[in-house]
Amino acid sequence: MSRPDQVGSEPVESEPVDSDDEALSWGTSSDKSYVEGPVGSRAATAPDDEYDDEEDDDELPEGVLSSGMLVAHGVFGALLLLYTVAWLRGVGSVQPSFDSTLAAVMWRIGTWLAVAAPAIWFAATVWLVPTTRSRTRILSFIAAVVILVPWPFVIGNLL
Amino acid sequence: MSSTTDTDALEVQPTEEASPGFAGLAILFTVTALIFAWSVWAAVGNLIQVPALFDQYRSFVTQNGAGELAKSTPWPALIATLLLPVLGWGAAWWLGRGRGLRARIVFFVVAYAGVCALTVSLTSYVFRASSVL
Numbered sequence: 001m002s003r004p005d006q007v008g009s010e011p012v013e014s015e016p017v018d019s020d021d022e023a024l025s026w027g028t029s030s031d032k033s034y035v036e037g038p039v040g041s042r043a044a045t046a047p048d049d050e051y052d053d054e055e056d057d058d059e060l061p062e063g064v065l066s067s068g069m070l071v072a073h074g075v076f077g078a079l080l081l082l083y084t085v086a087w088l089r090g091v092g093s094v095q096p097s098f099d100s101t102l103a104a105v106m107w108r109i110g111t112w113l114a115v116a117a118p119a120i121w122f123a124a125t126v127w128l129v130p131t132t133r134s135r136t137r138i139l140s141f142i143a144a145v146v147i148l149v150p151w152p153f154v155i156g157n158l159l
Numbered sequence: 160m161s162s163t164t165d166t167d168a169l170e171v172q173p174t175e176e177a178s179p180g181f182a183g184l185a186i187l188f189t190v191t192a193l194i195f196a197w198s199v200w201a202a203v204g205n206l207i208q209v210p211a212l213f214d215q216y217r218s219f220v221t222q223n224g225a226g227e228l229a230k231s232t233p234w235p236a237l238i239a240t241l242l243l244p245v246l247g248w249g250a251a252w253w254l255g256r257g258r259g260l261r262a263r264i265v266f267f268v269v270a271y272a273g274v275c276a277l278t279v280s281l282t283s284y285v286f287r288a289s290s291v292l
Contacts, residue, residue: 152279
């Protein structure tokens with residue numbers, strides 16, 4: 001179909017077009033100004049049923065976190081960092097007596113591991129649980145928050 | 160994305176790292192068992208000595224007419240410190256099934272750190288529960 005301004009050699013004054021409609025239209029391939037754009041996304045070219053079958057979920061590639069999971073990592077990471085600080089401040093208040101050097105050394109190692117436990121747990125979760133298993137990661141973080149409460153600090157300062 | 164069941168959610172997918180051989184598993188078993196056994200041994204010592212200290216304290220305050228200061232022995236905390244290393248070791252072994260040696264070591268490190276944190280917490284509670292230690 002030819003447009004009015006392409007008929008004959010004489011320019012024909014075209015009918016005024018609503019500027020909004022023109023801005024929202026890509027025109028047609030018969031238009032001289034039409035330029036073939038880059039290949040569109042599958043969403044634009046594939047039939048609807050195929051698109052629904054293969055692309056309808058929110059699955060992200062391996063190694064990529066959704067924004068919700070990023071926020072969760074930030075929140076749990078900050079909480080576990082606070083735990084570490086609280087452990088550092090509270091662990092010194094527990095000083096049992098020992099009847100052997102080995103017992104004292106093992107206790108000392110245990111206290112340092114207790115201080116490092118939140119960081120160790122967080123790092124191990126990030127390393128061992130794939131990003132695609134968000135639920136497992138969240139469960140692991142929740143377990144850390146529940147198990148690693150710095151009770152020496154809580155008992156000594158908050159109770 | 161495939162749907163996950165509750166059981167799946169609690170388990171970590173095995174990685175492609177090669178599973179440790181028999182020798183690796185034997186060494187891992189022995190070393191971690193020794194380390195966790197130390198915690199059990201220490202807990203047994205506490206289970207014997209701490210109640211005796213509480214008994215002495217109770218006798219002392221009762222004989223001096225201050226029976227209201229007597230504190231009961233924190234048996235749940237003492238027993239928990241005995242069970243925690245066993246549970247922690249078992250959880251690390253179970254969660255590490257089918258995984259490589261490095262991942263299994265990490266599970267044991269995390270488990271032992273968790274056991275240490277809980278043990279220190281319970282010890283702190285026992286200290287708080289009495290003024291005799």
